[in-house]
Amino acid sequence: MDDSSQPGSRRITGVDLARGVALIGMVATHVYPAFTDTGSDDPAVSPAFTLAAGRSAAAFAVLAGVALVLSTRRRAAAEARLSVFLRALGVGVIGLALAYADSGIAVILVYYALLFVLALPLLRASVPVLVTVAVLATTAVPAVSQAVRDDLPASDLSSPRFDDLAEPGHLLAKLTVSGVYPALAWLGYLCVGMAVAHADLRSRAVAVRLFAGGLLLAAVASGTSWLLLGPVGGSGRLGDPAVVSGVGSLPQGWFIDSGLYGTTPTDTAWWLAVDTPHSTTPFDLAHTTGTALALLGLALLIARVPLTRPIAALGAMTLTFYALHVVVMSTDVLPTDPTRSYVLQILVALAAATLWKATGRRGPAEAAVSVLPRAAHLLLHTQRPAVAAGRGTWPTGPRRTRQEGHHP
Known part of the structure; x- marks a missing residue:
């Protein structure tokens, strides 16, 4: 879900631009391998993973929070x-x-759907409340997860499918705590975005503060993690090899460098000190929140640059292109060379998004998920005049009409 405004109102181009950049980064992590030389005992992490792993998905979640407020505030x-x-x-x-497509991608959409449901009580929350929930989700939830995960059903890396609905308890545990994108901790991302949406995102000063503040938060989080793992000696207390649910046993450094799969090993609480991508530790969540805010701030600052327009067009329909990307990755139509595959997918997506934007229509997937909300909106607004007209025939009609004016 990525509508950043009501139909007919002006979209904030910088939000779309940030979302487009996040999608480009996410595609890179799906196309390129994590390591450049897996035959080595100490392989180098690929540039795509170094730059985008963990950060792109987090940016999507923060921007989803922004969109939630912007699309519902009226x-x-x-x-x-x-x-x-x-x-x-x-x-x-x-x-x-999409989980039935053999793409090798951990599809995030079901986790996102649960995130939106968790956010329902917070749609009208104040900024202090949203910040408080974000801090608790970032700090307390990972610690609680570390303590209770051994008592939950074992999770794997598979994407949730319709078949999993037959075991709702197992599915709920996976979506909230033990899966690749655990929603209870990721609620922090969403709340940060919702809080940011209360600011004037068309203000240059706000954009500069988001950019500078985001970079500072990201640097402090990574610096503190380095301090705990290095000088304090935390890395020596981590299991090596490390055992990760759904993956097995691999050298500790492989997980630290390239990333985990939503959760950390539970053999020691020192794992909570890492900031490795997709580890869902306080430092990982804080660092990626910072990079997401910095990305949004920068996007707001440069949104008027003409060269960014195709990326913003892509960001206006990320659900459509994410779904197409998952489907295409499950086929044999792409080049086997990662760079050729990546460039081809991005160029086609940018061109198609630019052409589609010229039609003035929502993306196909965006339009599909808006069918039920639009139908509900029309139903609610066609019933109200009829109810009001009916009440007007009563002797107390005028007084009731004034009261109705205060109702949603």
Whole structure:
């Protein structure tokens, strides 16, 4: 779900630009291998993973929080919650279906759908409340997860499918705590984005603060992690080889350098000090929150540069192109060379998005997930005049009409 504004209102181009950059980064991590030389005992991490692993997905989550507020702030609270819930349902269905494609990608959409549901009580929350929830999700949830995960059903790296609905308890544990994108911790990303959406995102000063503040947060998080693992000696207390659920036993350094799969090993709490991508530790969450804010700030600053327009067009329909990317990656139509495959996918996506934007229509997937919310909106707004007209025939009609004016 990536609508950043109501239909007919002006979109904030910088938000779309940031989302487009995040998609380009996410595709890179899917196409390029994590290491450049797996035959070596100490392989080098590929540039794509060094730059984008963990950061792109986090940016999507933060930007989703921005979009939640921007797309619902002009609606009554009840209608806004219904709209978000129905959109989440649509996103979840697409995610469950995409899991059947043999793409090798951990499809994120079902986790996103649950994130939107978790955010329903927070749609009208104040900035202090949103920041408080974000801090708790970033700091407390990883610690609790580390303590309880051994008592939960064993998770794997597979993407949730319709078949998994037969075991709702197991699926819920996977989506909230033990999966690749654990929603309870990732709620922090969403709340940060929702808090940011309350600022004036068309202000240059706000953009500069987001960029500078994001870089500072990212640097502090990584620096603190380095301090704990290095000078304090935390890395020596981590298991080596490390055992990761769904992956098995590999050298500790491989996981530290290239990333984990949503959670850390549970043999020692020192794993919570790492900031490796997709480890969902406090330092990983804080670092990637910072990079997401910096990306948004930079995108807001350069959104008027003509060369960025194709990327912003791509960012306006990321659900469509993410789904197409997953499907295409499950076929044999792409070149086997990672660079050729990546360049081909990005160039086609940018060209197609630019052409589609000229039509003035939503992306196909975006339009599909908006069908139920739009139908509900039309139903609610066609019922209200009829109800009001009916009440007007009562002797107390005028007084009731004034009262109705305060209702959603």
